[in-house]
Amino acid sequence: MVSAAACPFCAIVTGDDADARVVYRGQQVTVFFPLEPATRGHTLVVPNRHVADLTDLTAAESRDLGEAVHRTARAVRAALSPEGLNVIQSTGAVATQSVPHVHFHVVPRWSDDRMTLRWPAEAAEDGPAQDRTLSAIQAVLPAEAGVVSTEDRRQHLSFIQAVITRMSQASSSSKSWLLPIVTLTFGYAITHKSIVVALLGCLAVLVFGVLDANYLKQERAFRKLYDEVAAGHAVPPFSMNPALASPAGTKVNYWPDWPDVRSWAVAPVYGPLLLAGVGIIVWLICR
Ligand SMILES: [Zn+2]
Ligand SMILES: [Zn+2]
Secondary structure: OHHHHOOOOHHHHOOOOOOOEEEEEOOOEEEOOOOOOOOOEEEEEEEEOOOOOHHOHHHHHHHHHHHHHHHHHHHHHHHHOOEEEEEEEHHHHHHOOOOOOOEEEEEEEOOOOOOOOOOOOOOOHHHHHHHHHHHHHHHHHHHOOOOOOHHHHHHHHHHHHHHHHHHHHHHHHHHHHHHHHHHHHHHHHHHHOHHHHHHHHHHHHHHHHHHHHHHHHHHHHHHHHHHHOOOOOOOOOOOOHHHHOOOOOOOOOOOOOOHHHHHHHHHHHHHHHHHHHHHHHHHHHOO
C-alpha cells in the first residue's frame, strides 16, 4: 500500500510536485494533466484526500468529484472540440488501477486517436443469472441509501416541514374562505326563505370540509415521513413521497379517511355549520 507521503498524486495536490500541469486546484478536488496523456487534453480529477479505493470516499467527496468530472468534461469539450470523450475510473489492480489514489480520467476522443477500449463481444451472464445478480445488489442497496449525510437529512427534513406548513396554511385559509360563504348563504336563505340557497350553503360546508380533512390527511402523511427521515430509516434521500412512510399496501388517494374527518380540526368546525344548515332547511320545510 502506498502511503500519502509516497503518493505521486498527493504530491500534486499539495503542490510539492512543481512540474505538474495543474488545471484546477480546489478545496476538495484537484484537476491536472497526466505525465503521459493518452490523447490530447487527457485530464485527471482526484480528491485532495488520499483515498485509494473509490468505495471509501465519503458521500460529500463523491459529490464534489462527480461535479468536478462534469465541469472538467465540459471545459475540455469547449476548449478542444473533441468528437467524443471517455470518463474512466479504475479501482483495484485487476481493473488496471496503477496509482493508489482515486482518480477519474477524462479522455477526449477523436476517431483517429490512439486510444483502445474494447468491450467483450459475449455477455458474461445470461438472463436468469442477471436476475440473481440484480437481487443480490438490490438487497444491500437500502443499507447504502441509509448512508445519508446529516446535512442532507436536515435539508430533506426542512423540505418536508415546508409541505407540512403549506398544508396547515391551506387548511386555515379554507376555513377563512368558508365563513363568509356560510354567513352569506344561510343569511340569505333565512331572510328570503330559500331552501335552494340553504342547500347550496350546506354543499359549500361539505366541499370545504372534505378539502380541509384532505389537507389534514396529507399533513399527517408528511409528518409520518418526517419522523421516518428524522429516525434515519430507509427513505431515499430527498424523497417527498409520503407513501414511503405508510404501511405497505396503503393506497394514496385524496379522500380523507374517517380519523381525518373526526379530528378536532374538522368535525367541531364543519359539523355545527352543517347542522345549522340542516336546521334552517328543516325550519323552512316545516314553516
Ligand atoms: Zn494520494
Ligand atoms: Zn488511472
